[in-house]
Amino acid sequence: MDEKIVVKNLVTRYGNKTILKDISFSVQQGRITAIVGGSGCGKSTLLKHIIGLLKPASGEIWINGKDITKLSEMQLNDFRKSIGVLFQGAALLNSMTIEDNVALPIREHTHLNEATIKIMVKMKLDLVGLSGFGDFYPSQLSGGMKKRAGIARAMALDPEMLFFDEPQAGLDPITSAGLDALILKLRDIFKMTIIVVTHELHSLFTIADTIVMLDKGELIFEGTVEQFKNAQDDRVKRFITRTPEDENYCPEDYFNILTAD
Amino acid sequence: MPLKIVNPIAIVGIKTVNILSIIKNVSILINEIFYWTLISPFKTGKLRLKSTFSEMVKIGYNSVPIVVVISFFVGMILALQSAYQLKKVGALIYVANLVGVSLTRELGPIITAILIAGRSGSSFAAEIGSMKSAEEIDALRSMGINPVSFLVSPKMMAMLIMAPCLTIIADFIGIFGGFVLSITAVGIHPHSYIQQTINALMVKDVITGLVKSIAFGAIITVVGAYHGFQVTGGAEEVGMRTTASVVSSIFMVIVFDLFFTVLFYYFT
Numbered sequence A: 001m002d003e004k005i006v007v008k009n010l011v012t013r014y015g016n017k018t019i020l021k022d023i024s025f026s027v028q029q030g031r032i033t034a035i036v037g038g039s040g041c042g043k044s045t046l047l048k049h050i051i052g053l054l055k056p057a058s059g060e061i062w063i064n065g066k067d068i069t070k071l072s073e074m075q076l077n078d079f080r081k082s083i084g085v086l087f088q089g090a091a092l093l094n095s096m097t098i099e100d101n102v103a104l105p106i107r108e109h110t111h112l113n114e115a116t117i118k119i120m121v122k123m124k125l126d127l128v129g130l131s132g133f134g135d136f137y138p139s140q141l142s143g144g145m146k147k148r149a150g151i152a153r154a155m156a157l158d159p160e161m162l163f164f165d166e167p168q169a170g171l172d173p174i175t176s177a178g179l180d181a182l183i184l185k186l187r188d189i190f191k192m193t194i195i196v197v198t199h200e201l202h203s204l205f206t207i208a209d210t211i212v213m214l215d216k217g218e219l220i221f222e223g224t225v226e227q228f229k230n231a232q233d234d235r236v237k238r239f240i241t242r243t244p245e246d247e248n249y250c251p252e253d254y255f256n257i258l259t260a261d
Numbered sequence B: 001m002p003l004k005i006v007n008p009i010a011i012v013g014i015k016t017v018n019i020l021s022i023i024k025n026v027s028i029l030i031n032e033i034f035y036w037t038l039i040s041p042f043k044t045g046k047l048r049l050k051s052t053f054s055e056m057v058k059i060g061y062n063s064v065p066i067v068v069v070i071s072f073f074v075g076m077i078l079a080l081q082s083a084y085q086l087k088k089v090g091a092l093i094y095v096a097n098l099v100g101v102s103l104t105r106e107l108g109p110i111i112t113a114i115l116i117a118g119r120s121g122s123s124f125a126a127e128i129g130s131m132k133s134a135e136e137i138d139a140l141r142s143m144g145i146n147p148v149s150f151l152v153s154p155k156m157m158a159m160l161i162m163a164p165c166l167t168i169i170a171d172f173i174g175i176f177g178g179f180v181l182s183i184t185a186v187g188i189h190p191h192s193y194i195q196q197t198i199n200a201l202m203v204k205d206v207i208t209g210l211v212k213s214i215a216f217g218a219i220i221t222v223v224g225a226y227h228g229f230q231v232t233g234g235a236e237e238v239g240m241r242t243t244a245s246v247v248s249s250i251f252m253v254i255v256f257d258l259f260f261t262v263l264f265y266y267f268t
């Protein structure tokens, strides 16, 4: 199996706070890799490094045989034409209609005529169940609809790789299941390589081929769904069984936390 | 952030480092803006005509009323103030010279620049800043679209065209304001006022004014875009950066005005 993306010893900081600590893992061509982990553990940050939006403090990210941490912004733009990204907050351009948002990458990177672009956009919006909302502005959509419009935009150019940051957050179970089916279809029919950040256990077990788990910036698990279910690591088990972390401070510690400035 | 007392020498050091990093960021931005506005269209043949046109409407067409009103009043004020002095030496007719030359060389460009800074410079900073804080800029980059090319180059193009156009309007209307006041309140004969203005004005005066206005337009765009891209936080910072962009672009416009005025004084 080809390795499409290889992350080696990635370290990253915001100011002097280390967010990702020596992360290494690889993503197989044509597979769905899920990144899981508690809130604030650095999943979105990791995703932004893989698409070259942030430069790591150290480490390498090899994609299609190139270390993208070493590429210039120009070269990165070429690479980015072959990927689609859904941001956690959807990040649609608020000044444009949904239709124009989805059409934007097509207009920027191809010379297709307007009629063709219109049809492509309609098809993508239909895929995510938003046909008829093309003329709406992002501010006129619900959170879940924005997410889906963001997915349509990510798929606009039929990219080789897709990166979804919590696609199911804010969606009802039925739409969410539809989205799972769509993601599986993209893998099976279009052979896309997909990375999904997700918290939904059900969807995780439905779609993931490989799971990568982070905890407080450290990689604590990498393997198949079966391995994940049988993992011995406490933190993995807690994640699957949804047991809250027992926060048993001793009284002194608790006092220190409350009074610290 | 809590205020801390820092040792004064450290403040000098921190300020120097800050200023150096600002200079670095601004020069990178200037470089990119001019690449995407002036060089890339020739290389790729791709002009953002549609967005340039809509920026031209926002920057230029929509500012015409305010530019007309302000420059008309300034022309009148200028005529009256100079008449007040020139009357004493019995050289009332020179009101026309004063109004014509100071408007075309100086006041036309500067009034226009200040109005543009307040209307358009601030809106550039606010627009780009709120896009930055909503991750829209990141989204553009993730689609392989350069944000400077997509957002700033149409604004720069529109500004380079519209700033001199607005300045020409300001010049004309300002002179007209001076004319209206002079022939009514001051009592100069209309024909001789017009004759005097034509004699006083040289093409050189008008051209230097227009050169200035193009430079001012570029400065306002760069400053607005810089402050927009500097936003990292939320709405509060967008507001702060918008204010900062107006203050610093007016400041920069005045500084460059002085520079140009000195330059033109000695070299034309």
Ligand SMILES: Nc1ncnc2c1ncn2[C@@H]1O[C@H](COP(=O)(O)OP(=O)(O)OP(=O)(O)O)[C@@H](O)[C@H]1O
Pocket: A014, A019, A037, A038, A039, A040, A041, A042, A043, A044, A045, A046, A088
């Ligand atoms: N621009 C920033 N400046 C400083 N710190 C940041 C910034 N962005 C994120 N962080 C910090 O980085 C850490 C990881 O953030 P990240 O957004 O990657 O988390 P996440 O795993 O995606 O969480 P969630 O599941 O809630 O989306 C957090 O502790 C956050 O405080």
Ligand SMILES: [Mg+2]
Pocket: A043, A044, A045, A088, A165
């Ligand atoms: Mg996140």
